[in-house]
Amino acid sequence: MHELSIARSIVAIVCERAGGEPVKRVTLEVGELAGVMVEAIAFCFPIVSDGTSCAGAALEVRTIAARARCRTCAAEFAYAHLAARCACGSRDIEPLSGHELNVKEMELEAV
Amino acid sequence: MCATCGCTASGGATLVTAHDHHHANGHPHDHDTLDVTDPQTIALERAVLAKNAALAGANRRWLDERGIVALNLLSSPGSGKTTLLERTIRELQADVPLMVIEGDQATENDAARIRAAGARALQVNTGTGCHLDADMVRRALDALEPVDDSLVLIENVGNLVCPALFDLGEWSKIALLSVTEGDDKPAKYPYLFAASDLLIITKIDLLPYVDFDIAACVAHARAVRPGLDVIALSARTGENLADWYRFIREARAASGLTPARAGPAYIPPAATLRSPQAT
Numbered sequence: 001m002h003e004l005s006i007a008r009s010i011v012a013i014v015c016e017r018a019g020g021e022p023v024k025r026v027t028l029e030v031g032e033l034a035g036v037m038v039e040a041i042a043f044c045f046p047i048v049s050d051g052t053s054c055a056g057a058a059l060e061v062r063t064i065a066a067r068a069r070c071r072t073c074a075a076e077f078a079y080a081h082l083a084a085r086c087a088c089g090s091r092d093i094e095p096l097s098g099h100e101l102n103v104k105e106m107e108l109e110a111v
Numbered sequence: 112m113c114a115t116c117g118c119t120a121s122g123g124a125t126l127v128t129a130h131d132h133h134h135a136n137g138h139p140h141d142h143d144t145l146d147v148t149d150p151q152t153i154a155l156e157r158a159v160l161a162k163n164a165a166l167a168g169a170n171r172r173w174l175d176e177r178g179i180v181a182l183n184l185l186s187s188p189g190s191g192k193t194t195l196l197e198r199t200i201r202e203l204q205a206d207v208p209l210m211v212i213e214g215d216q217a218t219e220n221d222a223a224r225i226r227a228a229g230a231r232a233l234q235v236n237t238g239t240g241c242h243l244d245a246d247m248v249r250r251a252l253d254a255l256e257p258v259d260d261s262l263v264l265i266e267n268v269g270n271l272v273c274p275a276l277f278d279l280g281e282w283s284k285i286a287l288l289s290v291t292e293g294d295d296k297p298a299k300y301p302y303l304f305a306a307s308d309l310l311i312i313t314k315i316d317l318l319p320y321v322d323f324d325i326a327a328c329v330a331h332a333r334a335v336r337p338g339l340d341v342i343a344l345s346a347r348t349g350e351n352l353a354d355w356y357r358f359i360r361e362a363r364a365a366s367g368l369t370p371a372r373a374g375p376a377y378i379p380p381a382a383t384l385r386s387p388q389a390t
Binding site: 001002004005006009010012013014017024028035036081082083091092101102103104105106107108109110 | 151152153154155156157158159160161162163239240241242244272273275276277298301302305331333334335337
């Protein structure tokens, strides 16, 4: 359950910027292969938000597709797991996206 | 549009366009000035694990400046991490000053075993936490005060999932897998093996009694981590331990430190570092 500590980090990042103002929405970017379970973050988020600026905030998650470039044939392709290989057979692939784990933005409650 | 990367970070809750490019190692940039359409929306663009990454980077610099090599041992509980460390301490400590950071949810049992083997050890109890993080290691290093040119062995919390995501500032991550666990573990838990620099297959003295295919295991591991180095050994019989010691020697040589100095082992009073909360 590393998602618990990840949820804490998210709340810390947002609260630092919110400066005590109530937060309406927090938007995350999570790559398909980031190694975190979005459902678990969503479960932990309201619990660790309690008593902070994030209390009651909606959590929006934007999933980012995993794409890679083959270092052998230069093809770019979507991949679904870490053991993926290029259609040419090569396993020497360079991840281009899909490992993100970022707090993208936040929205404050209208005053 | 962002002038640096071309992303359309115009702000607002209705924007759902996937931001489909890689920021982690690329070009950190500030979108704050671009979000003018909705004053209530504030762009953050912060990596969730940025704080841990910064602390890990500080640990790495601190270790490098002192010629200290730290190895982060990752595995499920019961793979034989502590047994390997006990034997390593007994056979290397005359030549290599070494100490151990032990991560477990509870008890000081492993640190006691390490101390009985003759090395300094600090137990980190993570409480409900499932992994060590860079801040825990920082505090452990402060308490252990490893000498220059030494070896710090970090036994992470037994877990094949969570520790993979948290950089501690180590020289390298080492995955351990015992032959009693099943040779397809690297396929089942790919993140940990993908993040590792060495795979140690342990308890090979038990191979006659279990259905464990080393070649299949290595193939699973190299599918997620091409070119991964593998050592198959037994800490009980000593088979192939020389390969593990060679890995340690090469890591220490690569870190640019002087030849190891022998010195009297100093075993400090028991010290347990407790994290204030599960992190």
